[in-house]
């Protein structure tokens with residue numbers, strides 16, 4: 001049977017397919033699994049479920065039929081060049097991304113970007129509606145597709161719909177800037193279960209729902225009145241669950257890689273190639289203004305300037321993988337970071353030694369693990385980050401029980417990883433003290449902290465994350481989305497601002 005004709009009991013809808021197109025040496029085209037937070041998180045789940053993944057192949061005007069890759073059915077949705085500019089680079093990454101990350105960069109509001117966001121969300125929703133079997137579970141992901149749950153519920157009320165937001169959900173004072181704030185909430189409330197990274201994000205969402213619609217929220221439940229349509233006959237409201245489900249990683253696979261002799265050898269070689277410095281500090285991020293790369297470089301440069309770190313025995317490896325390169329804020333950030341790196345190396349370097357080893361590349365997982373193993377101190381200094389899987393990967397890879405994690409309290413990962421050296425990245429003096437503490441930490445203290453961190457990451461892995469989310473979703477589906485409830489008041493009527 002053609003894949004097109006099949007229907008699926010489990011459908012993932014995400015902005016990106018978990019594959020990148022590759023051209024082999026002989027010119028043939030193929031696909032390979034791509035790195036990235038969402039892909040890393042969902043790949044193991046999809047392999048074990050017989051499901052389909054609907055997503056964009058990552059390049060404009062790419063029309064590809066559904067195909068199978070590594071046991072996952074891929075269903076490409078194509079975007080034309082204007083949609084890439086307006087829906088992806090524009091509304092997703094120049095409106096929602098900065099707004100949801102506490103306006104670290106200024107969001108732009110353009111009506112034509114919004115129109116494109118609506119029509120692309122409609123395309124994804126239509127595709128999911130045509131592929132999902134009767135009563136299927138559909139799991140929609142992330143800020144690019146917040147309208148899909150509502151659109152899908154209208155077309156297919158038989159489905160159980162989950163939504164997971166991988167990035168923060170902002171406080172109402174910021175969210176309320178969004179000219180389309182009501183439409184986005186309506187879209188999200190089409191889901192049965194809405195997952196967030198942190199309890200604070202779920203709280204911000206519930207507050208926005210109360211302020212804009214006056215709906216009652218109690219604990220993690222939100223009562224959404226049914227206004228018209230067939231469901232009205234039997235019920236007055238449906239219950240939507242909105243709560244935190246902190247995402248994680250496939251911890252065991254990182255530990256396995258860290259035990260592989262070739263990866264261990266590669267870690268040794270990295271140290272040797274750098275001249276076997278006494279201390280290697282490591283940062284790896286998409287080149288994004290949310291990651292606090294500038295703050296990290298500033299703290300490091302000041303420590304070299306103060307003489308508290310010696311450039312002849314310390315190296316910072318900074319991998320900044322290319323991301324959203326056509327969005328102006330990202331281009332400006334790249335210029336700024338590369339200028340700063342040049343300045344630090346110029347000021348504190350010498351022949352044969354550079355205090356910052358800067359790499360503008362994306363690396364495969366094996367190399368990531370070798371880098372994790374090679375480094376003494378891991379720097380995660382995000383100004384705001386939904387979770388930050390890198391922090392968890394570092395811990396999972398340190399099967400030797402060594403290494404120190406410096407972690408921003410503004411990354412979701414800090415909720416779980418309390419034994420890291422927690423920092424406020426805006427407090428440069430605090431970041432400097434944490435770096436010195438990490439560099440000077442006694443082996444016993446390092447191992448004690450790492451042991452506690454590893455326990456957390458091993459216990460709470462990505463399999464547990466998806467199982468917990470899907471269990472909540474199934475519960476919602478068995479309960480039916482609505483109870484025969486009387487009309488109700490808002491928990492806090494003064495918050496209503498409809």
Ligand SMILES: O=P(O)(O)OC[C@H]1O[C@H](O[C@H]2O[C@H](CO)[C@@H](O)[C@H](O)[C@H]2O)[C@H](O)[C@@H](O)[C@@H]1O
Nearest residue numbers: 016036037038142166167247385386387388389
């Ligand atoms: O698809 P891109 O525009 O190239 O961006 C890559 C991904 O970045 C974001 O990652 C988030 O999800 C991670 C996993 O939950 C989380 O750890 C991290 O804190 C988030 O920033 C984005 O949410 C994804 O949709 C993008 O694919």
Ligand SMILES: O=c1ccn([C@@H]2O[C@H](COP(=O)(O)OP(=O)(O)O)[C@@H](O)[C@H]2O)c(=O)[nH]1
Nearest residue numbers: 035036037040286321361362363388389390
């Ligand atoms: O060169 C790189 C840089 C990053 N990553 C992966 O990209 C993901 C980044 O996820 P994170 O949650 O830290 O941040 P995001 O980029 O999703 O905001 C992690 O799985 C990294 O291992 C990678 O494979 N190669």
